[in-house]
Amino acid sequence: MILSRFLKTILILTLLLGLNWLFKNQINPYFTQIVCLIGINIIMAVSLNLINGITGQFSIGHAGFMAIGAYTAAAITVYLHDPVLSRLSFLPMPVAEGLFFIAALFAGGLFASLAGLLVGIPTLRLRGDYLAIATLGFGEIIRVIVLNLEFVGGARGFGDIPEYANFFWIYLFVLITVAVVANLVKSFKGMALLAIREDEVAAESIGIPTSRYKIIAFTVGSFFAGIGGGLFAHLITYLHTNSFTFLKSIEFIVMVVLGGLGSITGSILAATLLTLLPEALRGFDEWRMVAYSLLLILMMILRPQGILGTREIGFLKR
Amino acid sequence: MTEFLQQLINGLAWGSIYALIALGYTMVYGVLRLINFAHGDVYMIGAMTGYYAAHRIALGASGFKFGIVLALSMIACALLGALIERVAYRPLRNAPRLSVLITAIGVSLFLEYGGQLLFGADPKFFPELIANRPFLEWRGVVINNIQFIILLVSVILMVLLQFIVMKTKIGKAMRAVSFSHTASQFVGINVGSVITVTFLIGSALAGAAGVMVSLSNPKIDPLMGIMPGLKAFVAAVLGGIGNIPGALVGGYLMGIAETFVTAYLSSTYRDALAFIILILILLVKPTGLLGKAVKEKV
Numbered sequence: 001m002i003l004s005r006f007l008k009t010i011l012i013l014t015l016l017l018g019l020n021w022l023f024k025n026q027i028n029p030y031f032t033q034i035v036c037l038i039g040i041n042i043i044m045a046v047s048l049n050l051i052n053g054i055t056g057q058f059s060i061g062h063a064g065f066m067a068i069g070a071y072t073a074a075a076i077t078v079y080l081h082d083p084v085l086s087r088l089s090f091l092p093m094p095v096a097e098g099l100f101f102i103a104a105l106f107a108g109g110l111f112a113s114l115a116g117l118l119v120g121i122p123t124l125r126l127r128g129d130y131l132a133i134a135t136l137g138f139g140e141i142i143r144v145i146v147l148n149l150e151f152v153g154g155a156r157g158f159g160d161i162p163e164y165a166n167f168f169w170i171y172l173f174v175l176i177t178v179a180v181v182a183n184l185v186k187s188f189k190g191m192a193l194l195a196i197r198e199d200e201v202a203a204e205s206i207g208i209p210t211s212r213y214k215i216i217a218f219t220v221g222s223f224f225a226g227i228g229g230g231l232f233a234h235l236i237t238y239l240h241t242n243s244f245t246f247l248k249s250i251e252f253i254v255m256v257v258l259g260g261l262g263s264i265t266g267s268i269l270a271a272t273l274l275t276l277l278p279e280a281l282r283g284f285d286e287w288r289m290v291a292y293s294l295l296l297i298l299m300m301i302l303r304p305q306g307i308l309g310t311r312e313i314g315f316l317k318r
Numbered sequence: 319m320t321e322f323l324q325q326l327i328n329g330l331a332w333g334s335i336y337a338l339i340a341l342g343y344t345m346v347y348g349v350l351r352l353i354n355f356a357h358g359d360v361y362m363i364g365a366m367t368g369y370y371a372a373h374r375i376a377l378g379a380s381g382f383k384f385g386i387v388l389a390l391s392m393i394a395c396a397l398l399g400a401l402i403e404r405v406a407y408r409p410l411r412n413a414p415r416l417s418v419l420i421t422a423i424g425v426s427l428f429l430e431y432g433g434q435l436l437f438g439a440d441p442k443f444f445p446e447l448i449a450n451r452p453f454l455e456w457r458g459v460v461i462n463n464i465q466f467i468i469l470l471v472s473v474i475l476m477v478l479l480q481f482i483v484m485k486t487k488i489g490k491a492m493r494a495v496s497f498s499h500t501a502s503q504f505v506g507i508n509v510g511s512v513i514t515v516t517f518l519i520g521s522a523l524a525g526a527a528g529v530m531v532s533l534s535n536p537k538i539d540p541l542m543g544i545m546p547g548l549k550a551f552v553a554a555v556l557g558g559i560g561n562i563p564g565a566l567v568g569g570y571l572m573g574i575a576e577t578f579v580t581a582y583l584s585s586t587y588r589d590a591l592a593f594i595i596l597i598l599i600l601l602v603k604p605t606g607l608l609g610k611a612v613k614e615k616v
Contacts, residue, residue, distance in 0.1 A: 058416060122601050128415050129353055130604055133555065137596040144590045250423055257420055289431035296424030301409045304417040 012175065020168035032167065033235075038275045039170035040232050043177045045255040045267035047224035050181050052253070053261035053310075054190070055217035056197030058132035061119070061139025062225055062252050065112040067244035068142060069226025070233040071152050073108035074161045077101070077234065079151075081162065101164040105173075105230040112226025113219045115142065120218035124211045139249055147241045157240035165234035173231060177224045182264055184220065193217055197262070254296055260306035265313045270306070320458040325581045326574065331465040331534070333573025334472035338527035339550035340557070340565035340572075341479065342399075342520030348496035348560040349516045351415070355422040356402060358547015359429035360395050360521045364528025365444070365538045366437055367394040372445045381467075384447040384533075388471070391529045392522040399521025400514050408510070426547075433540030441539040444532035464533045475526060476566060479519065483562060492516055496560060549576070549592045556599050558609025567608060 023032040044066060051059045077100065088096040115138075123134045152158045184190050192213045195203040204210050233239050255274050259266030281288050299306075339361055346354045368391045377383040406425050410418045454461045483489035494502040495512045502509055531546070532538055549572060557568025575595065580588050599606065 052416075058419070122597075126600060126604060129351070129419070130600060132419060133353070133551075134597065134600045137593040137600075141590065141593045141597065144593070148586070250427070253420065253423075257416075261416070286431075286435055289427060290435060293424045293427035293431060297406055297421050297428065300413070300417045300421040300424065301406070304410075304413055 013172075016168050016171055016175075019171070020166055023167045034275065034279055036165065036167060036170050036235050038272050039167075039174045040228050040235065041252075041255065041271040041275045042174050042268050043170075043224055043228035043231070044252050045259065045271040046177050046181050046264055047221045047228065048252045049256045049259070049262065049264060049267045050184070050193075050224075051217050051221040052256055053263070053267075054185055054197060055193040055214060056200075057214060057217065058128055059119075059135045059218070059221070060132050060246075060249050060253060061135035061137070061142075062221075063244040063246070063248035064139035064142035065115055065222040065225035066229035066232065066248070067146055067241065068115050069105075069108035069112040069229030070239055070244075071108075071146055071149075071158065071229075072111045072226070073104040073230030074158055074233040074239055075152055076104040076107055077162050077164065078158075078160065097164065101169065101234070105227050108230035108233075109223045109226035112229065113223035116218040116222025116225075117215065119222075120215045124214060136246060136249075139244075139246060143241050143244050146244075153239070157238055159238045161233055161237045161239065163234060163237050165231045170231050170235070173227055177227070178264060178268070180220070181224070185264070189213065189216065194262075254292070257304075258299060258306050260308035260310060262310040263306070263308040263312055266306055266308035266311075269308070321581075323459040325577050327459065327461055327465060329574030329577035330570065331468045331573070332577060333570035334468050335527045335531050335546065335569075336550045336553045336572045337566050337569025338472055338475065338523045338530075339546060340554040340569040341476070341562065342524045343551050343554040344557070344559055344562060344565040345492070345516050345520045347554070348562075349492060349513050350407065352407065352418050352422065353551070353559075354520075355419070355547075356425040356429055357520070357524055358543035358545075358550065359426050359433070360399055360402075360543070361524040361528040361531075361546060361550075362433065362538075362540060362543030363398055363429065364391045364395045364525030365532045365542065366433065366442075366528075366540070367391045367525070368529040368532055369442055369444050369538060372447060381448060384467075384529075387447065388526060388529050391525040393525075395525025395528070396518040396522040399517040399524075403514060403517040408513075430541055430544070437540055439540065441537045444536040444538055446536065448533060450534070467533065468530045471526065471530060475523060479523070479562070482519070488512070488515055545589060552592045552596045552599075555606055556595060558606025561606065561608050564606050564608035568606070 023035065044062065048059070048062045051057050051062075081100075084100055085096055088099065091099070119135060119138045123131050126134055146152065147155060185193070192203070192208045193216075195206075195208055196210050196213055200210055251274070255270045256267055258274065259268070259270030278288055281291065284291075339357065342357050342360070343354060346352060346357070368387045371387045371390045372383070375383060375386060377386070402425055406421050407418060410421060448463055448467060451463050452460045453463045453466045481489075483492060491502070491507045491512045492515070494505070494507055495509055495516075499509050502512075527546075528543075550569065553568035553572035554565050555568070556571060557564025557566065572592070572595070576588055576591055579591050603609075
């Protein structure tokens, strides 16, 4: 049993490494970049789905958590690069860099989840629309704070970030994120979250501590958003707060809603589609946002439950 | 002291703008429990309509022309608001709140980027309809023409609104619908029509705000509605969303606070102030300064 799980892990890692080699050496870099972006957006969409779809909270400030993860991880890799790697010089370079990267990502995720905690606790008693506004406000405040921090570039942006993120790392974390969120949903905690989504008062009345579970949803969701942000930073190698505005949060909301609130596979599907769509429409840049907004409106009028509704497909089928 | 009073006047002028937009937010929330994200963009359309009207109408720059431009913008925005309601919000009458919220965001984005396509993304300059001259002076504190007009027109519109809401039948219907849709239907009120009228009035006010702001800030562009829309929304929440006097209080407080922060602290915090106020009010008194706490019925 344990052996087969061990074998599965080795198999997956080998597969990822193989695909990584494939993408780096055989496939043109533009396509590789898109595939990597798809991976990051999947992480973001799935983590947002945990908060919005599964727990039923209205969080529209997800880009703020992504920003925290991105800037924290980037600050660590940029400023602590030499001191840490010189200490780890007894290890071969790729291993040392890999460990360093993981540590930076986790730090980003941790700070992002702290922010999630800070956002989650005061907003516990807000319902629906007010929660949405509060998360929107927090997202913008985070962005403005980062914009005024000189040591991460401020208005000029934060550049020269080492390009650690590649297919392997991104999709490793995609798998981790999906695995964690899917297992969370199937577990007892997940049922509590679903209960909160369905009817918060009823859930409270049968003894589920809704506050605690809402905070769990927020912290886990924002943790993975932070990881996604850190990966994003090390893929694009240049950060500017303009990438983390309300518009970005909206993009993730659209992914989650299009895929179906509460459907993890739906989020994966929608994230893929909505990352590919702007690339396909490259020639019509000015029409892109207009088409996007029309898609949003039509989708909500015609099929508000999204592509998959609350169903899952494949191995995640409940 | 003169400085303080001068800033107060500036704050009141801006406050009037925010109050007018906030009224639209609060009225729509009152009847539909919907945060109409597209409202700030209706304000932008008001400014744009005013721009095109001012150029097309062959009259010299004057107060009379301003009046016509204002009226045209208000009518155009009213119609736009009603159209948005019919097309985007009415089909979702029974949908969960998140869906309508997302649709509102969609409409907002559509107006912004559609506006960029239609009007061009570069800023336009609103023609000077009223020359900016000092109007009143008292011990060094100056109110100029434009500020006076903004204050005057805003007050007139607000008084008109108060009259409509409190003294007319349609106003009574609006108040009834914001209390309960079902009960209103029981007594024979056509809820759909009332909602449309609410959008008509709210959007007209936003259009008026758009034209008036273009008098003192002539640079207009399709994305100009985002920040004022957001700030007016915070103002509505500050006063108590759903509460009409609250929107006024919130709007003026917002305008004054913003002017003082810009004058005495620094202008970089101007935009952040709105969000800080938002978070504070949501943490301390989410129902707003004038709002009443609504008991949640199970």
